[in-house]
Amino acid sequence: MAYEPRPEHKFSFGLWTVGNVGRDPFGEPVRPALSPVELVHLLAEVGAWGVNFHDNDLVPIDATPVERDRIVREFQKALDDTGLVVPMATTNLFSDPAFRDGAFTSNDPEVRAYALQKTMRAIDLGVELGARVYVFWGGREGVETDAAKDPVEALKRYRECLNFLCEYVLDQGYDLKFALEAKPNEPRGDIYLATTGHMLAFIETLDHPEMVGVNPEVAHEHMAGLNFMHGVAQAWDAGKLFHIDLNDQNFSRYDQDFRFGSHNIKQAFWLVQFLEEVGYDGPRHFDAHAYRTSDHEDVKAFARGCMRTYLILAEKAARFREDREIQELLAEIRGEEGAMAPYLGSYTRERAQALKAHPFDRAALGRRGKPYEALDQLVVELLLGVR
Ligand code: GCO
Ligand code: MN
Ligand code: MN
Numbered sequence: 032m033a034y035e036p037r038p039e040h041k042f043s044f045g046l047w048t049v050g051n052v053g054r055d056p057f058g059e060p061v062r063p064a065l066s067p068v069e070l071v072h073l074l075a076e077v078g079a080w081g082v083n084f085h086d087n088d089l090v091p092i093d094a095t096p097v098e099r100d101r102i103v104r105e106f107q108k109a110l111d112d113t114g115l116v117v118p119m120a121t122t123n124l125f126s127d128p129a130f131r132d133g134a135f136t137s138n139d140p141e142v143r144a145y146a147l148q149k150t151m152r153a154i155d156l157g158v159e160l161g162a163r164v165y166v167f168w169g170g171r172e173g174v175e176t177d178a179a180k181d182p183v184e185a186l187k188r189y190r191e192c193l194n195f196l197c198e199y200v201l202d203q204g205y206d207l208k209f210a211l212e213a214k215p216n217e218p219r220g221d222i223y224l225a226t227t228g229h230m231l232a233f234i235e236t237l238d239h240p241e242m243v244g245v246n247p248e249v250a251h252e253h254m255a256g257l258n259f260m261h262g263v264a265q266a267w268d269a270g271k272l273f274h275i276d277l278n279d280q281n282f283s284r285y286d287q288d289f290r291f292g293s294h295n296i297k298q299a300f301w302l303v304q305f306l307e308e309v310g311y312d313g314p315r316h317f318d319a320h321a322y323r324t325s326d327h328e329d330v331k332a333f334a335r336g337c338m339r340t341y342l343i344l345a346e347k348a349a350r351f352r353e354d355r356e357i358q359e360l361l362a363e364i365r366g367e368e369g370a371m372a373p374y375l376g377s378y379t380r381e382r383a384q385a386l387k388a389h390p391f392d393r394a395a396l397g398r399r400g401k402p403y404e405a406l407d408q409l410v411v412e413l414l415l416g417v418r
């Protein structure tokens with residue numbers, strides 16, 4: 032059937048997404064909490080492929096080892112019964128009051144050590160359930176006042192912790208990659224490493240950059256007023272697109288976590304077009320939640336909607352590729368190198384000499400227009416369903 036999710040689409044949801052109870056800074060929960068096992072069954076019912084979790088989405092922070100093992104057994108049974116997989120896991124380093132000043136960047140060395148311990152245990156849990164990607168979202172790694180922390184010192188602490196954890200993974204022989212997720216603010220006033228671009232630069236300063244990539248999220252880059260697809264493209268180009276968090280978000284608003292494609296259809300299209308075109312084959316994770324007005328039935332509509340919109344946009348991307356008028360315009364726009372071929376490409380001394388001597392007609396260059404209005408209108412009409 033058209034737009035039906037299938038395992039090869041690798042659509043995943045976190046337990047915290049469909050399990051979101053609708054608490055916000057102003058209001059109490061509006062939906063009864065479902066257990067992890069119930070959530071696995073809900074995700075199977077809507078056709079998802081994978082389920083992700085923070086350690087404490089699955090195992091309460093104060094569970095005994097015996098309770099932990101029972102919970103893991105029950106969860107594993109739900110996975111076996113439904114065929115769902117766990118592609119990614121992560122640590123909750125933000126809810127507990129202990130992390131009020133951050134985890135890896137906390138000013139308190141005991142908190143930093145506890146954060147490392149908690150993460151090692153959470154990595155063990157994730158790997159036990161099959162995770163191959165481990166996400167780091169440092170929601171509390173930041174400040175409200177720069178009087179509190181030296182940002183260079185904070186980065187040193189962050190780096191030291193990630194280096195420690197990379198070594199831990201290697202030492203255990205785990206087949207696990209790290210994916211760092213940037214966010215500019217919320218819950219902290221300012222979070223360090225605010226965008227995917229910051230993360231990409233930081234990764235190169237780690238001891239094992241080959242183990243570490245990024246997990247860009249639509250909403251986070253939109254909160255920063257950025258073009259999300261461009262950040263994703265840069266991560267892809269660097270070989271660092273290990274995971275992706277899909278959702279939606281109005282610019283310059285609070286962290287909205289809307290259903291994928293519910294707000295900026297055009298940006299969602301370019302993103303899907305990019306992912307499909309380059310052949311991204313990692314998980315497509317929807318890190319979003321249903322409106323606070325939703326009941327559990329509507330939560331299912333939310334989850335189905337995320338996947339369906341992705342598939343509709345993927346079909347639009349295929350049409351974009353096959354649309355003769357669009358492709359002719361693109362061919363016209365992307366001129367052949369032609370007479371410029373001798374001058375472009377990698378540097379040679381001869382090429383540089385020849386190029387320096389070439390007479391350019393600058394005024395003529397400035398008179399050449401580009402039919403981008405025509406092209407964009409074709410894309411808009413494609414998206415609006417009249418092409
Ligand atoms: C947020 C983040 C989180 C992370 C999650 C996994 O804005 O709260 O997007 O949902 O993605 O903690 O690391
Ligand atoms: Mn988010
Ligand atoms: Mn996220």
